[in-house]
Amino acid sequence: MGFWQKLFGKKKKITKQEDIPPTKSIDKNLEIIKEFFKDCEDIVYREFTIGEGGCKAAVIWTDGLADRDLLNEFILEPLMMDARKVQPGYKEIKNNLVKFVEEKTLVTADIGEAETINDAITQILSGESALLIDGSDKIIVIDSRGWQSRGISEPETEAVVRGPRDGFTETMRFNTAQVRRRIRDPRLKLKHHQVGERSKTDVAVMYVDDIVNKNVLKEVEERLNKIDIDMIIDSGQLEELIEDEWQSLFPQVQNTERPDTVASALYHGRVAILVDNTPFVLIVPTTFNMLMQSAEDYYERWDIATIIRILRYFCIVIAITAPALYVGITSFHPQMIPTDLALALAATRRGVPFPAVVEALIMEVTIEILREASIRLPGSIGSTIGIVGGLVIGQAAVEAGIVGPLMVIVVAITAIASFAIPSYNLAIAVRLIRFGLLFSAAAFGLYGIMLAILVILIHLCSLKSFGMPYLSPFITFVQDSSDLKDTVVRVPHLAMNKRDINAPKKEKGRLDDHQEEDFDIEDNIDEKK
Amino acid sequence: MYSNNDRVSYYQIINILVLTLIGVGILTLPRDLVEIASTDGWVILLGGGILAMGIAALHGYIVKSFPGKGYFEILCLTLTKPIAYLLTVFFIIYLIGTNGFLVRIFAEVVKVMLLPHTPIEMIIFAMLLTVIYLVREGLEPLGRLTNIIFPTSVIIVLILFGLTLGEVDTSNIRPILQTPPLQMLKALDIVIFSFLGFEMLLVFGAYIDKPQKATRIGPLAVGAVLIFYLLLNFSVLLNFGPAQTENLIWPTISVFKTIDLPGAFIENVEVAVMAIWVFTVFTTLDSFFLGITILLKDVCSTKEHNYFVLPVLPFIYFISMYSISIGDVYQDFGIFSDYTAYIILSIPLLILLVMAIKKVFKKDGKESI
DSSP states (O other): OHHHHHHHHHHHHHOOSOOOOOOSOHHHHHHHHHHHTTTOTTEEEEEEEOSTTOOEEEEEEETTTBOHHHIIIIIIHIIIIIHHHSSSOTTTTSTTHHHHIIIIIOOOSOEEEESSHHHHHHHHHTTOEEEEETTOSOEEEEOOBOOOOOOOOOOSTTOOSSSOOOOOOSOHHHHHHHHHHHOOOTTEEEEEEEEOTTTOEEEEEEEETTTSOHHHHHHHHHHHHHOOOSOOOSHHHHHHHHSSOTTOSSOOSEEESOHHHHHHHHHTTOEEEEETTOSOEEEESOOHHHHTOOGGGGTSOHHHHHHHHHHHHHHHHHHHHHHHHHHHHHHTOGGGSOHHHHHHHHHHTTTOOSOHHHHHHHHHHHHHHHHHHHHHSOHHHHHHHHHIIIIIIHHHHHHTTSSOHHHHHHHHHHHHHHHTSSOHHHHHHHHHHHHHHHHHHHHHHHHHHHHHHHHHHHHHHHOEETTEETTHHHHSTTTOGGGGGBTTSBOOTTTOOBOOTTSOGGGOBSSTTTSHHHHHHHHHHHHHO | OOTTOOOBOHHHHHHHHHHHHSSTHHHHHHHHHHHHHGGGHHHHHHHHHHHHHHHHHHHHHHHHHSTTOOHHHHHHHHHOHHHHHHHHHHHHHHHHHHHHHHHHHHHHHHHHHTOTTSOHHHHHHHHHHHHHHHHHHOHHHHHHHHHHHHHHHHHHHHHHHHHHTSSOOGGGGOSOSOSOHHHHHHTHHHHHHHTTTTTHHHHHGGGBSOGGGHHHHHHHHHHHHHHHHHHHHHHHHHHHHHHHHHTOSSHHHHHHHTOOOTTOSSSOTHHHHHHHHHHHHHHHHHHHHHHHHHHHHHHTTOSOSGGGHHHHHHHHHHHHTTSSSHHHHHHHHHHHHHHHHHHHHHHHHHHHHHHHHHHHHHHHHHHHO
16 A cells, blocks of 8 residues: 555645545535535445444445446445344444454455545545545545556557567556566566646656666656646656756657567666556657667667668668758759769759759658648558659659659658658657758758758757766767667677666676676776776 | 766867867868978977877876866966966967967868858858857767767778878888978977867866876877877878978868779768868867856856857957958968967966975975974
8 A cells, every 4th residue: 555655645745735634424524525526427426334234334436437346246245235144243343343344344455545535536536436434534445446448459659570569558557567577576666656736647657676777766756746737648748847958859758659668678777657548658868879779679680680770870861961962962062973963963953943942842841741641641541642642742743843853852762761760759850850951051051061960969969868968878988888789789689798878887787697707897997996 | 067067078088189189270281291391291290299298298287286176276276366367368368369260261161162152251150150059068068079079080080091092102201301300390389289279178177077087188189189190191291292282272181182982972072071170170169169168257257158158259250250361361370379379388387387386385394394
C-alpha cells in the first residue's frame, strides 16, 4: 500500500482543496461524498447491511471503471450473504468490525485505506471501490480496476522487421508490466507521481537503481513535482513541460511505443517516464545519437546495422541540405560541379521562369502539403494520393515548365531521406530546418549554407537534455572513446562491454565476468588522479 | 556562473586554442615566409613556433598559479587594481581591433572565392550574427563545437594535404639553410604573430576544469598548429617554388586549387577547403569575441557576459569597415598589431615578474621571522 501513500503524499502538495477527514457516521460520510459527486450519474452507491442484523455499509464505485463481477462476487457476496452464514456473528466482533472485514471477509487481492474523503474520491474516480462501514471513520479502498482497454498490438510508428512485436497500450499498469517482464531485477524501481490538478494522471518513473545517473533522476523528480497544470492528456504535453529548452526545434526527450526500447534504455542507466492513457513512453536523457537509432539495429547483424546507421546519418544530411545545395549551386556556384552536368542542368532549367529558390519552394511546399494530407486520409487512399501527388504533380509541373526535372528529383529524394530518420519528432524538426537552409542558401549561396550549418551545430552544442549534452558521444569521445561504439557504428555485442554515456562511471562495465579488468584499470587511474 | 554553467575540459580548451590560432593568417603565411627567407621559411617557423610554445607555457603557468581566477583578477592580484583596469581595457581594445580586421579579411576572401556579387557588408554582417549567437551561448558550447570541428577538420585537412602532393617538384624546397641567421632572427616576430591567439588562454583560464594541467595546454595547442603550418609551408613550396609563391595573394588557397580529382562529382575541392576555413575563422572570431565579453564582464563586475555582446558589435563592425581595400586592411592590421601585440605579450611576463618578486619577498619574510 506504499504505492497509494506515495501517490497521495505527492498529491498533498498539488491539491489546494481542504482535506476532509471521514466521520464515524456512514450517513454523514455518504452525504459528503454525494455532495462531491453531485450530478455524477455514473457513480454507483450500493447501501446494505453487513451480516445478520449488522451495521450499515455502502460500496461506492464508478460505473465502467470498476470490475462489476469482482464487486458482486468478492465484495458484496461475502459481506451480505456469507457473513450471515458463518460465525462469529455481528455482535461478537462489533468492536473490530473493520479489521475483521479487511482481514477475513474481503477476498480481493489488494485493499487499502483512504485517510481522507478526498483521497477516497480520487480513488473512486481511478476505478477503485470505496467501502464505508457505519461506526468506523475508516474508508476501505478495494482495488477493483477493470475497464475495457485495447489489447497489446504491434507499435505502428516503430515497426521492425525483426524484433518483438508487442507495443505499449493506453493502460499504464500493462505498460509497466511489459517493461518489468524484460527486467527481472529487484533493482528496477518504479515510483508513482500524479500530474494535473484535475486530471490526476498517473505518471510512473522507472529506473534501475544502481546504474541510473542519480543527477538525472533527481532532475526528473524535481521537474515532475514542479509541474503545475490542470490536465495531462498525452506524454507529449508532459514532455514539453519537463524538457530543457522548449524553444528548441529538436526533441530533447525520446518517446517510444516499444517496451524493448524502454528496457534497453533502462539497462543503460536512463530513466523512463510512463504516462497513463498513452502508449508513448518518455525516455530521458536523450541525445541526438539516440534519436538516430532504431531498435532493430541491435537485433540485426552488427555490420549490416553499422552500414544502415551510416546510411541514416547520410540521409539526415540530405534531408537538411539537398534543396539548399541545389539552390546554392544553381544560383551562385555553377562552376563547382562538372561542366557537362552544369550545362545539362542549365538546359533543363532554361524554360523555368522562376529563380531556383522559388522553384524549390514551390516543390517543397507541395510535398509538405501532400504529406500532411496523406496523414488525414484513410490508409487505403493515402498511398494512392501519395503516388498521384508525387508522380503526377511532379511530372505535370516539369511539363508545364514551372520547375526543372532535377528539382523534382531533389525534392523527392529529400522527402524520402527524411522518412529514413527513425524518430518522427526529429524528422519533423529536420523538415522545418530545411526551409531555413533554403533561404540562407538563396541569400548567400554556399557561404549561407555553411553559416546555417554552424548555427544548427551551435544550437545542438548548447542544448542539454537533463544535464546531458545533446551531442554527447561525439563531443566527449576524447575522455571515453568507448561511447562511440554505439553511434554511427554499432560494434558487435561482444565488444559493447560498456554501458553508454548515461551510466555513472563506476557502473559502466556490462559484461562484468568477462571484461572486468578492462574497466577496473581505468577506474583506478581515475581515482589516483 | 553562466546559464550554461561554463566549464571546459582540458581537451576542449586545446581544441579551442588550436582553432583560435588558425585563422586568416594561414592564407598569407607561406608567402610571408618565402619573402623573408625563401626556401628556409620552415626554419624560422620551427624556431618561432618553439618560442611561441615557450610563451604559451608561461601563460599556462600563470593560469595554474591562479586556479579559477580570471584575467582581470590575476592582474588585480599582481599589478594593483588601477593598472589592472588599464591593461584589461587595453586587452579589450586589442581584441576588438583584431576581431574587426580579421572579419574584414575573412569577408574579402569569401567575396573573392564564393560571392563576387554580394556586398561585403552583408557577408560581414551574416558572419558576425552567427558569431554573436554562439558568444551569447557561452564558452561551454564553444568547447563542444570545437570538439566536433577539430577532428573533422584534421581528417579532411590531412587528406587534402596528401592530395596536394600529387605532382610536386622536390627541388622547390632546396637549397636549405641559405639565409643568414640574423635575418632569420629579425623575422621571428612575424612568425610569433602568426601564432597569436594563445593569449586567450589567460582569459579562458578561469573556466578550465583542471587548471593544474594548464602548463601543457599552450605548448600542445601551439605545437599542433606548428605542425599544420609546417605541412602547409612545405605543401605550398613543393607545388609552386619560392618564386611563384611570392606572387600569389593567397597561396594557401591556390595550393588546394591544384588538387584534381578525376571522375569526382565535385569539380574543385576549394569548397571543402573554404568550408573548413570558414569554420576555423568562425571559431577564431568567436573566441576573441567571447574574450571581449568575458573581460568586460570582469571589468564591470557583472554576472552574465551576454549583455555585452550587442554593444560590442558596432565597434567591431566599424573597425571592419575602416580600411578601404584589402591592401589597406593588411597594412592597417599590421600597424595595429605593432602597437598592441607586443604589449599584450609582455603583460604575462610582467605578471610573472611580480609573482617572482612576491615569492622572494615572502621567503625573506619567513627567514627573518
